[in-house]
Amino acid sequence: MRIEVKGRNTSVTQAQREQIERRFRKIARQVSELAQLEVELSEQRNPSIPEAQVAEATLYLKGVTLRARAEAGDMGHAINLCEEQLFKQVKRHRDKRRKRRETRAAQAAAYGAQAQA
Secondary structure, eight states: OEEEEEEESSOOOHHHHHHHHHHTHHHHTTSOTTOEEEEEEEEOOOTTOSOOEEEEEEEEETTEEEEEEEEESSHHHHHHHHHHHHHHHHHHHHHHHHHHHHHHHHHHHHHHHHHHO
């Protein structure tokens, strides 16, 4: 999985890049090597917003795009929350695909048994 990290209204440090790669490694094992992940880190500059650090992740897979957005007072926490949201979506997507594949295989087997009878 290719990871691209962007910063809006804030600069992205090397420590943040390493944290993103470390946290999203769990997702990388679940998806194809061709998948592309874009993580955008931003800061809302309104003093009345207590959770001003925002992490947004967009995962481009074959045929589907998954998005997650998390806000927190600390950028590290926002990254962790965003990763958890995206992992849930990836797991749900994989389960759906697996169920479809199993259903098609069962239907094909049933059709093959019918055709022989």
